[in-house]
Amino acid sequence: MKLGIEDNSALVLASTSGLGKASAKALAKEGVNVTINGRNEKKLEEAVDELNHVGKGNVKGTVGDISKKEDVRRLVERTVKDQNGLDHLVTCAGGPPSKVFIDTDDQDWYESFDLLVMSVVRSVRESVKFLKEGEGTIVNITSMSVKEAVPNLVLSNSVRMSVIGLMKTLSKELGPEIRANSVLPGPHKTGRIKELIEEELKRGNIGAYEEGLEGWTEDIPMNRLGKPMELGELVAFLSSPRSSFINGAAIPIDGGGSNSNL
Template identity: 45%
Template sequence: MRLAVVDPRMDLELADTAALVTASASGLGPACTRALADEGANVTLCGRDRERLERVRERIADGTRGDVLAVRADVTDPDDVSRAVRETVDTFGGLDGLVAGGAEPPRTTFLETDERDWYRAYDALVMSVVWAIEESHEHLLASEHGTITCLTPRASRGGSGSEGVAPSNAVGGAVVELVTTVSREFAPEIRANAVRPGAIETARTEERLEARVERGTHDDYEAGLAAMADGIPMKRVGEPRELGDVVAFLSSPKASFVNGAEIPVDGGPAGR
């Protein structure tokens, strides 16, 4: 007897839905966009660098089930955020999911951080998310399965603040509290969750490790990766798609009873 071939993938029921992924031209944004588009969602990615944005769009759109739209937008500018939402709705006919990532905050120690840096960090990490939620709310409310998924800074919980990024360490936790608040206020029509990445091998991570190799901090790139993985029970750093898949799941009807959660995607660091 011949056995039927079963597709092992879970259908997340995202085909023909529309999503906006903010600050998505670099970092973890492209992986979130790709994961959603692979599931059939039509996705808008946005960023400040138009050329980079278009390169990312072309790379993601190649072979995905959903359409991918690129909108040049600075998430620290509320007018740009409004335009990104509007172009998404105009192009795809609505908005079902918002994936809100913040901009890069100032990379300074506490004593190096001046007053304007603190405000810039708050705009980059917190107000960018506030503006995205405000502009998306009415469209998500009109969706049958409206979702908000926020990417939080790595130091948002547990006293694990990275060195040299004092503003991010200080204000990043506000995103989690914001998610907790809207998850209560917007339910049951809209679900809101947060995803906290751990050590993930993004292009930015590669740049930082290569710089450390040049400074002599690590013998080579692999040694740098091993140092990042120290203390992680999974014995490695994560891949961007591993986080993107979690975001896609939370954005789908399959996660219909997950609301107000902060989900770490970090390999289970020791001490948590």
């Protein structure tokens, strides 16, 4: 499907791997000029090289830590300069540490808030004036944990809720010039799932990696993990005129795994 976003420009945060990278790839395949971001320069260069071979979109990369205010400002400025504007912002961040409440300290909470909430606040603040120049979109990649708490992920379960409230508010305050939506991924085949399973192994909660993987998939009616590009293509759709009446939504993409009715 042609989404009608060819030659648009986009910034995708935390996008050298996983769901952020898949989103950048889906946009580039549609001919969007994309700036991707990561903290590791070598990994960033490899991702840029790969993504420049998937479609007509011109992909550039900028090193930066999205939990840092000055880095976020620089990312937006660089995108506007390199891509001659900014039409679409995709916010994404790696998950905070896997912990139960009693094992957290104040620093865990501060760092999680900076990573998950302030990265969105700052990137939107810096982007709004550019997004308003066209039919701008903001898509936030968060987690199904905002609907149904995940064991051992108290930081993610708690802090991500703030972003859902922010995105809904932005949809009211920035419309009709800018649309703001969230996607709520369940378990996908990314490094994050591998990391969480390995944490469970360390705790002795499971006896083998395969047992942990089965635990993530057994309650999913599709009987598998999500594929990153399935989410990436949803992000591209929400960034396009094809979704022009979708605003303020929080859309699950979890294979039916959540028990929530809404």
